[in-house]
Amino acid sequence: MKAIAYQEFGTTAVLQTVEQTKPTIKADQVLVRVKAFSINPMDWKIRKGEMTLMSGSKFPKLTGADFAGIIEEIGTSVIGIKKGDEVFGVVKNMMKEGASAEYVAITSSLVWKKPANISFAQAASIPVVGTAAVTALEKMGNIGSQTNILVNGATGGFGMFLLQLLKQRGAQVTAVASTKGAEFAKKWGANSVIDYTKEDVLSQKATYDIVIDLSGKMGYKTAKQVMKPKARFLNPTPKPIEIPISFFSNLFTSKKHIIVLSSPSTKYTDVLLSAVKNGLQIEVNKVFPFAQYKEAYDYAEQGGYIGKVVVEIN
Ligand SMILES: NC(=O)c1ccc[n+]([C@@H]2O[C@H](COP(=O)([O-])OP(=O)(O)OC[C@H]3O[C@@H](n4cnc5c(N)ncnc54)[C@H](OP(=O)(O)O)[C@@H]3O)[C@@H](O)[C@H]2O)c1
Structure with missing residues (x-):
């Protein structure tokens, strides 16, 4: 099967199409024929060697975390999913x-049935940013119509889900976005x-x-002003040192610095699937064919688009 891999850190120039054996599944796994995978900023941060504390420096590395596709095989202990089901999911260790x-072997607890009214590209856009x-929202605590929230960087994937979830809770949201993002931010509830x-x-x-800063450019020190x-x-984009620092500084200051680190699971996907059922919209800005995955990664990294960028595999 075809897969994308790299043997050294770098730009999209290091990405290569490689031939791999189709994975075999364990009893608790399913084999998914991947139809689409979405691009996340984490993909290029890992590829550029900016997250080696967590990603390690062992090669070859694969890329891409969340996907959608069709169940091709199920493990002997898997229940609730059958061959031919349309699903979406996320790899266990991003x-x-x-x-x-072309194929992913994955524990069945990280695969969910795709709602019939959304495309594979939309479904592949859900797990990473939706869970985040x-x-x-959990880290925001009790929020309601009197809560004023600033979402900085509001019209990427993360912001698209967050604005719409906040609207469902009735918070007063100010979105910071580019000129072309303004219309979407309003539509999504800002x-x-x-x-x-x-x-x-x-x-x-x-x-x-x-x-909340989704641009990665504001930082706690600057945010304190507003x-x-x-x-x-x-802060969903903490530098490693900020994790212990925020913990200790929060003991002495009333303006709290809260780190957001997410990990997809059914608990989060259930909230997202219910929101999708209630009308949450998933904007896929551009879908690239597999042959153009380098262009897709370059396009996504450059920014300036609304929602998500997805690669489809036929
Ligand atoms: N901690 C976690 O568990 C977790 C999980 C998922 C994602 N993340 C991180 O969260 C961040 C957001 O994710 P994402 O997928 O939404 O990324 P994204 O799609 O790249 O969105 C980032 C947004 O920031 C905006 N932006 C850029 N410069 C800005 C500025 N100076 N002021 C205000 N906004 C600005 C961009 O707008 P334009 O493109 O229009 O400039 C874009 O809409 C990423 O850094 C990602 O790695 C963390």
């Missing part, structure tokens, strides 16, 4: 495994939008109960 291949959005290409969120007078005295800053 730092060391990859879904960018639900995890962020009460107001700040265009970061024209205005500086820090120069506004408003302060917030919760600030946080209310007892506000929370949610």
